[in-house]
Amino acid sequence: MGTTxxxxxxxxxxxxxxxxxxxxxxxxxxxxxxxxxYVTFKNQSLSENHNDKSEDxxxxxxxxxxxxxxxSAKGYIEKKVKSGMIAGWIVxxxxxxxxxxxxxxxxxxxxxxxxxxxxxxxxxNPVMILDAPAxxxxxxxxxxxQNFQQIFESGAIFDDTKKMLAAxxxxxxxxxxxxxxxTLMSWHEAQDLKTELxxxxxxxxxxxxxxxxxxxxxxxxxALPKALEQKIANEQQLVDQMAGEFVLALPHSLSQTDDKxxxxxxxxxxxxx
Amino acid sequence: xxxxKKSFxxxxxxxxxxxxxxxxxxxxxxxxxxxxxxxxxIDPAKRLKELLKLEDxxxxxxxxxxxxxxxxxxxxxxxxxxxxxxxxxxxxxxHLSQNKIVQxxxxxxxxxxxxxxxxxxxMQFESGKYETIVLxxxxxxxxxxxxxxxxxxxxxxDQSFVDIFNYLGKKKSKLGLMNRVISSGVKKLLxxxxxxxxxxFLDEFVEAVQVIYGSKDAFLKGLALQDKLKxxxxxxxxxxxSVEQGKIKEALDLKLHAEHFIHQDHYLLIxxxxxxxxxxxEPKDSNLIHLKESLVTKEHxxxxxxxxxxxxxxxxxxxxxxxxxxxxxxxxxxxNHYELQS
Numbered sequence: 110m111g112t113t114x115x116x117x118x119x120x121x122x123x124x125x126x127x128x129x130x131x132x133x134x135x136x137x138x139x140x141x142x143x144x145x146x147y148v149t150f151k152n153q154s155l156s157e158n159h160n161d162k163s164e165d166x167x168x169x170x171x172x173x174x175x176x177x178x179x180x181s182a183k184g185y186i187e188k189k190v191k192s193g194m195i196a197g198w199i200v201x202x203x204x205x206x207x208x209x210x211x212x213x214x215x216x217x218x219x220x221x222x223x224x225x226x227x228x229x230x231x232x233x234n235p236v237m238i239l240d241a242p243a244x245x246x247x248x249x250x251x252x253x254x255q256n257f258q259q260i261f262e263s264g265a266i267f268d269d270t271k272k273m274l275a276a277x278x279x280x281x282x283x284x285x286x287x288x289x290x291x292t293l294m295s296w297h298e299a300q301d302l303k304t305e306l307x308x309x310x311x312x313x314x315x316x317x318x319x320x321x322x323x324x325x326x327x328x329x330x331x332a333l334p335k336a337l338e339q340k341i342a343n344e345q346q347l348v349d350q351m352a353g354e355f356v357l358a359l360p361h362s363l364s365q366t367d368d369k370x371x372x373x374x375x376x377x378x379x380x381x382x
Numbered sequence: 383x384x385x386x387k388k389s390f391x392x393x394x395x396x397x398x399x400x401x402x403x404x405x406x407x408x409x410x411x412x413x414x415x416x417x418x419x420x421x422x423x424i425d426p427a428k429r430l431k432e433l434l435k436l437e438d439x440x441x442x443x444x445x446x447x448x449x450x451x452x453x454x455x456x457x458x459x460x461x462x463x464x465x466x467x468x469x470x471x472x473x474x475x476x477h478l479s480q481n482k483i484v485q486x487x488x489x490x491x492x493x494x495x496x497x498x499x500x501x502x503x504x505m506q507f508e509s510g511k512y513e514t515i516v517l518x519x520x521x522x523x524x525x526x527x528x529x530x531x532x533x534x535x536x537x538x539x540d541q542s543f544v545d546i547f548n549y550l551g552k553k554k555s556k557l558g559l560m561n562r563v564i565s566s567g568v569k570k571l572l573x574x575x576x577x578x579x580x581x582x583f584l585d586e587f588v589e590a591v592q593v594i595y596g597s598k599d600a601f602l603k604g605l606a607l608q609d610k611l612k613x614x615x616x617x618x619x620x621x622x623x624s625v626e627q628g629k630i631k632e633a634l635d636l637k638l639h640a641e642h643f644i645h646q647d648h649y650l651l652i653x654x655x656x657x658x659x660x661x662x663x664e665p666k667d668s669n670l671i672h673l674k675e676s677l678v679t680k681e682h683x684x685x686x687x688x689x690x691x692x693x694x695x696x697x698x699x700x701x702x703x704x705x706x707x708x709x710x711x712x713x714x715x716x717x718n719h720y721e722l723q724s
Contacts, residue, residue: 121398122396122398123396123398123399124396124398124399124624124626125398125626185578186574186578189577189578190574190577190578195574199571199574199575202571204571205571205575208587214487252489256486256487256489259482259486260482260483260486260583260586261579261580261582261583262580262582262583263580263581263582263583264576264577264578264579264580264581264582264583265577265578265579265580266578266579266580266583267580290626293704293706294400294403294706294709295398298398322673326669326673327667327669327670327673329667329669329670331665331666331667331670333663333670334659334660334662334663335659336656336659336660336700336702337656337659337660337663337677339702340656340700340702343702343704346704361673361676362676363669363672363673363676365676
């Protein structure tokens with residue numbers, strides 16, 4: 110495949126179908142022979158009595174990495190101080206927990222660092238598909254790297270942050286897909302997000318309209334209920350008006366399972382590469 | 383269903399469910415019914431900002447909003463930067479807003495929005511100007527983000543932690559951190575962290591913590607407010623979900639955790655319902671039957687599940703009016719389905 114992109118970020122508000130799309134796209138790339146891996150975050154703050162671990166697993170036949178914050182932080186520190194015991198102790202101290210929890214952007218540094226390491230050192234040139242948290246938080250992720258570049262002026266994190274920033278600002282390395290729904294409100298939210306992202310990074314950013322009832326609805330002479338007709342007409346108007354502003358519009362899927370829904374859209378994802 | 387009049391109304395939920403619009407509509411309903419209302423919102427979509435005539439330049443300032451020339455309420459677009467300036471002013475701690483780390487963290491996406499919105503809520507309540515303050519909390523990937531921020535403040539002021547910083551903070555001069563006499567455990571921790579973060583950062587972080595401590599009263603008052611928010615007589619909690627993204631597991635999670643934070647008397651809002659409009663539809667085409675299934679069955683199951691776990695479930699229809707003004711108009715009138723208790 111003619112792509113150098115190593116990191117695809119899927120972002121957007123909750124419930125727009127990011128996870129489905131990210132998984133489906135991972136499957137699409139794998140079918141095309143790319144060693145693609147799905148990655149997401151869990152536990153974004155440090156709670157007490159934490160025993161959770163990151164998971165390296167398989168979902169929908171796709172290698173899946175679910176990063177846990179405490180586990181990832183511990184791994185990072187362990188590498189720096191060269192002791193698992195000390196790293197374990199550090200992440201349990203109130204000082205460190207307050208640092209992470211009061212400074213939420215910090216968690217993204219840890220997650221991003223882990224993802225970049227995976228891309229760089231993983232076997233067979235992996236490409237990572239990141240299912241990023243809801244939109245305000247995706248901006249926090251972008252801004253966190255820039256903020257911390259200013260906060261840390263030396264030390265190991267400074268060097269690592271520099272690398273992260275370079276990756277997030279490199280159009281040959283990273284692509285961002287903003288997933289949204291075909292309603293006016295959602296459209297504007299996606300555009301607001303795009304505008305904010307443009308201020309922060311020159312990498313390609315596209316908008317994907319998901320779950321469009323107005324597309325691929327079976328041809329029929331039957332009358333639809335008024336509300337549904339109105340909803341479809343509104344969608345159609347948006348899709349026509351904004352043509353060219355979004356990279357892809359996906360139809361509403363009638364399938365019942367996540368696996369089937371992902372398969373339904375697989376064929377139309379080439380534009381996201 | 384009647385909903386009581388309280389000093390606080392808090393809207394929690396994940397992004398994209400229409401939380402901000404519903405909170406705004408609720409504030410309008412209260413205002414129309416003669417309450418003196420302040421709406422505190424964070425990161426609303428541009429269109430809603432325009433509707434409320436909230437310009438970015440006014441972020442952090444209370445502005446008076448006239449909706450449709452008839453309903454009047456006050457609105458505040460959160461600006462963490464302004465909140466921290468106000469805190470610094472009140473505490474006589476100008477250092478607070480000058481510290482580099484504090485400044486960076488209080489940028490709009492710096493990540494401390496939850497904590498600052500709670501502090502802002504407290505400061506506005508103290509002003510005594512409002513009968514009800516409606517707080518639209520920052521959208522989280524999770525329902526509970528806002529609630530958990532209350533615990534973050536608590537952890538920050540944890541006694542053992544306070545002791546360390548009181549100790550470190552005895553000298554405010556910029557001596558190298560490592561030069562200070564500190565307990566061996568702390569010293570060890572800091573030396574390890576120093577290898578990772580650099581000495582400069584640790585010095586600045588400790589300074590940031592010290593200046594935040596200087597304003598700790600504002601944070602602690604924010605914590606005290608938590609008790610009020612837990613009282614039935616003081617606060618209505620609205621947990622917002624939508625048909626589009628309704629996840630049963632999330633609701634159960636919420637139910638489990640929420641009990642630690644909020645009283646039993648909370649409301650679950652389901653936004654963007656279509657079932658009522660579609661229930662009488664009897665399609666013949668098998669594809670359309672599938673379509674109805676995929677829309678109605680999903681919504682129905684979701685509601686039934688929510689109703690099993692929540693005493694008060696409020697439904698709001700999907701609004702098909704395109705203009706934001708009509709949209710808001712519709713929703714705030716719809717709120718009148720749920721009467722205000724006199």
